[in-house]
Amino acid sequence: MKAIEKMMRKMEPDHHGKWAKFHPVWDGFFTFLFTPGETTKKGSHIRDGIDLKRTMFVVVMALIPCLLFGIYNTGHWHYVAVSGNFDLPYWDQIGDKIIYGALQVLPLVIVSYGVGLGVEFAFAIKNGHPIQEGFLVTGMLIPLIVPADVPLWMVAFATVFAVVLAKEVFGGTGMNVVNVALTARAFLFFSYPTMMSGDKVWMSGLSDVANSPEGFTGATPLGELATMATNEPIYSSIDAFSAKWSVWNSMMGYIPGSVGETSFIMIMLGAALLLYTGIASWKIIFSFFAGGLAIGYLLNATAVNGYMELDPVHHIMLGGFAFGAVFMATDPVTAAQTSTGKYIYGFLAGAMAIVIRVLNPAFPEGVMMAILLMNVLAPLIDHYVIQSNIKRRMKRLKTA
Amino acid sequence: MVDYINIALKGIFVENMIFAYFLGMCSYLAVSKTVKTATGLGAAVIFVLGVTVPLNWLLENYVLMEGALSWLGPEFETVDLGFLSFIMYIAVVAAFTQLVEMLVEKFMPALYGALGIFLPLIAVNCSILGGALFMQERQYSTVGEATVFAFSSGIGWFIAIIAIAAIREKIKYSHVPAPLKGLGITFIITGLMGIAFMSFSGISL
Numbered sequence: 001m002k003a004i005e006k007m008m009r010k011m012e013p014d015h016h017g018k019w020a021k022f023h024p025v026w027d028g029f030f031t032f033l034f035t036p037g038e039t040t041k042k043g044s045h046i047r048d049g050i051d052l053k054r055t056m057f058v059v060v061m062a063l064i065p066c067l068l069f070g071i072y073n074t075g076h077w078h079y080v081a082v083s084g085n086f087d088l089p090y091w092d093q094i095g096d097k098i099i100y101g102a103l104q105v106l107p108l109v110i111v112s113y114g115v116g117l118g119v120e121f122a123f124a125i126k127n128g129h130p131i132q133e134g135f136l137v138t139g140m141l142i143p144l145i146v147p148a149d150v151p152l153w154m155v156a157f158a159t160v161f162a163v164v165l166a167k168e169v170f171g172g173t174g175m176n177v178v179n180v181a182l183t184a185r186a187f188l189f190f191s192y193p194t195m196m197s198g199d200k201v202w203m204s205g206l207s208d209v210a211n212s213p214e215g216f217t218g219a220t221p222l223g224e225l226a227t228m229a230t231n232e233p234i235y236s237s238i239d240a241f242s243a244k245w246s247v248w249n250s251m252m253g254y255i256p257g258s259v260g261e262t263s264f265i266m267i268m269l270g271a272a273l274l275l276y277t278g279i280a281s282w283k284i285i286f287s288f289f290a291g292g293l294a295i296g297y298l299l300n301a302t303a304v305n306g307y308m309e310l311d312p313v314h315h316i317m318l319g320g321f322a323f324g325a326v327f328m329a330t331d332p333v334t335a336a337q338t339s340t341g342k343y344i345y346g347f348l349a350g351a352m353a354i355v356i357r358v359l360n361p362a363f364p365e366g367v368m369m370a371i372l373l374m375n376v377l378a379p380l381i382d383h384y385v386i387q388s389n390i391k392r393r394m395k396r397l398k399t400a
Numbered sequence: 401m402v403d404y405i406n407i408a409l410k411g412i413f414v415e416n417m418i419f420a421y422f423l424g425m426c427s428y429l430a431v432s433k434t435v436k437t438a439t440g441l442g443a444a445v446i447f448v449l450g451v452t453v454p455l456n457w458l459l460e461n462y463v464l465m466e467g468a469l470s471w472l473g474p475e476f477e478t479v480d481l482g483f484l485s486f487i488m489y490i491a492v493v494a495a496f497t498q499l500v501e502m503l504v505e506k507f508m509p510a511l512y513g514a515l516g517i518f519l520p521l522i523a524v525n526c527s528i529l530g531g532a533l534f535m536q537e538r539q540y541s542t543v544g545e546a547t548v549f550a551f552s553s554g555i556g557w558f559i560a561i562i563a564i565a566a567i568r569e570k571i572k573y574s575h576v577p578a579p580l581k582g583l584g585i586t587f588i589i590t591g592l593m594g595i596a597f598m599s600f601s602g603i604s605l
Contacts, residue, residue, distance in 0.1 A: 127575075127577075165591075165592075169577060170571060170574050170585070171571075171576055172575065175571060177567050177570070178592050178595075183592065183595070186595050186598075190595070360600070360602050360603045361603075362601060362602025363602065369596070369598065369599035372592075372596040373599050376563055376592065376593045376597075379567045380435075380562055380566040382570075383566045383569065
């Protein structure tokens with residue numbers, strides 16, 4: 001450790017030297033490896049090892065279970081697609097599945113980090129400010145919310161688009177209005193819909209399989225559910241759906257979908273870490289689930305088609321609902337800042353997610369759009385919460 | 401009743417004046433610096449839309465449309481004054497804007513100062529004329545439907561402008577690159593908001 005630190009110290013570019021422009025890059029790597037020992041020269045300072053890098057790293061660690069499970073899940077559905085046997089045992093051929101999954105997923109992670117950090121570094125050098133580490137989380141989130149088959153150049157494109165237009169133009173980390181990872185996903189979704197939706201993309205390698213057995217589709221549970229709201233449902237009743245995709249399977253994550261979103265259990269592991277360290281707001285997570293359940297039961301009560309009859313508990317286990325609630329909606333920058341605002345924000349986002357899923361035939365999955373929508377409305381919620389607080393206190397002041 | 405609710409939800413969210421049609425952008429971009437003035441302008445737009453569209457509906461259905469004048473007598477049944485609709489609509493809009501301006505000046509002088517030139521400019525706000533033309537194109541069957549449509553479009557515009565005003569208040573102290581300060585970043589925010597509002601596109605009511 002000491003040797004590395006010494007080496008790094010030696011490499012520090014001189015502030016007036018030839019490499020002065022690249023000081024932010026050095027600084028970024030150095031503070032990534034070592035907690036800087038410097039304290040402010042005068043005035044108060046807080047002695048704490050935690051800084052933005054460490055905070056972000058906790059989130060990345062919380063994402064690791066999802067990533068690992070996602071790798072295995074990608075492998076599993078690849079073998080399902082290749083063999084055409086839907087009932088392939090889940091915990092079998094473990095080595096093969098892990099290797100295939102890793103070969104599919106890890107390049108996504110590498111490209112997302114490489115491109116995103118490249119943009120960050122370029123902006124840091126250009127603006128002469130220290131590297132901002134917000135991308136550590138974004139870079140991990142992007143691969144987890146896309147299908148494993150998405151081409152790498154698309155990921156690179158989307159990452160650049162999102163980092164530049166959703167973050168850097170607002171001044172970088174901590175200033176963005178909408179969630180950067182979700183912007184990347186929305187960019188992919190609207191620009192390359194064939195790679196982001198449909199029946200072919202959710203099982204890795206399925207589009208290369210020449211002729212799958214009859215009746216075999218690669219649709220996600222949500223994709224199949226979406227047909228339940230149309231005139232040509234593929235299931236006669238919602239019970240038939242639940243028989244194929246049980247709650248247990250979606251809780252464990254044995255379903256096709258984006259890389260990291262499938263397993264409720266793994267997401268909850270991450271959530272536990274985030275809540276224990278106090279990084280994610282439990283108010284948002286709680287109200288997000290509450291909103292989803294509330295709308296789910298409301299739709300149950302007023303059901304006019306098969307989709308609306310789906311058990312709300314099943315609803316929140318499917319697709320990206322839990323992932324969005326834990327990792328996306330809780331983004332401390334783009335969420336509502338006020339305490340009351342967080343409840344409203346989370347509740348509306350969860351409710352909108354289910355509403356879009358069930359009522360909007362254009363999107364089988366609504367979590368991404370719901371969170372983006374609430375991101376842009378969050379400042380408004382905050383504004384009114386603050387105004388009402390001011391009013392209440394003014395009243396108290398007057399009566400006192 | 402269900403029809404009215406559908407028209408209202410459509411006007412506010414699915415066919416939002418700003419994010420689905422990008423109408424009324426000039427004042428949307430220019431008067432969205434603070435939530436307070438944005439609220440004022442948004443309310444004015446709701447009012448003007450809510451009054452002019454039903455008026456224009458009456459005009460359309462009893463004066464301008466082919467056969468609309470048949471209440472005057474059978475010889476008028478073939479008269480089609482449709483070519484006058486633009487000028488008639490805009491005249492109604494302009495007259496009402498004048499009225500709103502006088503009302504605001506009288507009762508809310510502070511807001512009048514803050515809105516400045518943009519209050520009379522509501523007369524040429526594309527979303528107002530757009531509202532009248534959408535009403536004509538979609539052929540709402542009753543004046544009630546036209547009114548609901550008008551108010552909900554206005555509310556959609558209102559939500560859009562106060563939402564962006566809140567965002568602009570939030571990013572007031574962000575380090576936005578100098579060339580993008582002001583209008584530039586507002587355009588980018590509008591685009592991002594447009595993406596977010598695509599959540600509603602495709603919902604058929």
